[in-house]
Amino acid sequence: MIRVAVVGCGLIGRRRAAEIHRHPASSLGLVVDIHPPAAAALAEEFDCPTATDWHQVLEDPSLGVVVVSTHNGLLAEITTAALAAGKHVLVEKPMGRNLAEAQAMAAAATNRVLKIGFNHRYHPALARAHQLYRQGLVGELINLRAYYGHGGRPGYEREWRGDPVLAGGGELTDQGVHIVDLIHWFAGLPQEAFAYLQTVVWPIEPLEDNGFGLFRYPNGVVANFHTSWTQWKNLFSFEVFGREGSLSVSGLGRSYGIERLVIARRRPEGGVPDLTEEVFDQPDSSWRLEWEEFIAAITQGEVYQGTPAEGLAAMRMLQALYQAARTGAVARV
Numbered sequence: 144m145i146r147v148a149v150v151g152c153g154l155i156g157r158r159r160a161a162e163i164h165r166h167p168a169s170s171l172g173l174v175v176d177i178h179p180p181a182a183a184a185l186a187e188e189f190d191c192p193t194a195t196d197w198h199q200v201l202e203d204p205s206l207g208v209v210v211v212s213t214h215n216g217l218l219a220e221i222t223t224a225a226l227a228a229g230k231h232v233l234v235e236k237p238m239g240r241n242l243a244e245a246q247a248m249a250a251a252a253t254n255r256v257l258k259i260g261f262n263h264r265y266h267p268a269l270a271r272a273h274q275l276y277r278q279g280l281v282g283e284l285i286n287l288r289a290y291y292g293h294g295g296r297p298g299y300e301r302e303w304r305g306d307p308v309l310a311g312g313g314e315l316t317d318q319g320v321h322i323v324d325l326i327h328w329f330a331g332l333p334q335e336a337f338a339y340l341q342t343v344v345w346p347i348e349p350l351e352d353n354g355f356g357l358f359r360y361p362n363g364v365v366a367n368f369h370t371s372w373t374q375w376k377n378l379f380s381f382e383v384f385g386r387e388g389s390l391s392v393s394g395l396g397r398s399y400g401i402e403r404l405v406i407a408r409r410r411p412e413g414g415v416p417d418l419t420e421e422v423f424d425q426p427d428s429s430w431r432l433e434w435e436e437f438i439a440a441i442t443q444g445e446v447y448q449g450t451p452a453e454g455l456a457a458m459r460m461l462q463a464l465y466q467a468a469r470t471g472a473v474a475r476v
């Protein structure tokens with residue numbers, strides 16, 4: 144039985160705790176939050192001890208794994224310390240507040256599993272689209288297009304997401320890191336990046352509430368996306384276009400709508416393409432699948448997603464986007 148500590152018992156810490164508890168090979172050994180009621184709520188639900196100081200995790204050899212789900216400002220510090228103390232770590236996205244923090248985490252992961260929480264890869268429509276793409280269903284890749292957003296909320300400037308020191312970036316980082324990871328997953332690392340940022344509704348300057356990103360690959364493939372905290376009706380859309388057809392994922396369940404994959408295959412003679420729709424209307428299983436993969440990586444050395452290299456790639460892509468937005472010039476990734 145692998146004993147796990149969860150550091151940061153907010154929205155995501157609770158999600159992780161439920162999967163740790165459910166998995167037959169893992170159990171909750173400690174839940175840590177600087178805000179005692181947050182840890183107490185998990186302790187009551189999952190019957191485990193609590194702490195307020197995360198350093199306590201480092202001193203307990205019976206805790207083999209740490210889930211780091213605090214605000215972004217502590218992800219790197221806790222992760223590097225936990226790895227140095229010999230723990231395996233699942234750290235939430237983004238991989239720190241910037242590339243330098245991501246590099247520090249990757250460097251500390253010498254003989255332990257470090258996994259970055261890119262749970263979107265486990266959403267069934269995205270996983271299926273990726274599988275079909277890799278099988279060559281839509282032919283050679285031409286371009287990718289994505290939209291992701293929600294409507295934010297009044298008071299953002301008082302939350303960690305509205306604080307540059309605790310968040311590292313605005314919406315381009317928050318939901319945008321999932322999009323850049325998906326782009327990297329399908330198409331690899333781009334060569335060039337360009338971006339425009341806006342801060343138009345929420346008073347969170349210098350952070351952005353909207354990010355518009357553009358990537359170009361050496362072979363001419365282009366990816367573009369828009370992430371938004373002024374997307375009043377929640378939206379997720381990720382589309383992959385090949386010479387022979389397209390794969391269009393929409394929805395992530397719940398407020399983002401039912402998850403669907405529309406497969407279009409163009410006809411040689413033109414006209415309306417062959418269309419197939421796959422609907423994934425089961426409850427979100429991404430957190431469970433991600434946890435199962437992490438445990439298999441630890442116990443059986445299985446290949447896993449969200450490796451340090453993949454986390455670093457996403458942070459390089461974000462860094463190039465921010466640089467382009469700042470300078471007004473195309474940036475090398």
Ligand SMILES: NC(=O)c1ccc[n+]([C@@H]2O[C@H](COP(=O)([O-])OP(=O)(O)OC[C@H]3O[C@@H](n4cnc5c(N)ncnc54)[C@H](O)[C@@H]3O)[C@@H](O)[C@H]2O)c1
Pocket residue numbers: 150151152153154155156175176177178181195196197212213214215217218235236237260261262263303317
């Ligand atoms: N994979 C995803 O789709 C996804 C979705 C949302 C958030 N996230 C990531 O998960 C992380 C947490 O986000 P959230 O929405 O759960 O935030 P949250 O604000 O709900 O939870 C963060 C928790 O960390 C606690 N905390 C703060 N400082 C601490 C400290 N020194 N020691 C211990 N606990 C401390 C806070 O009290 C709070 O309970 C962020 O990195 C975020 O980017 C990932």
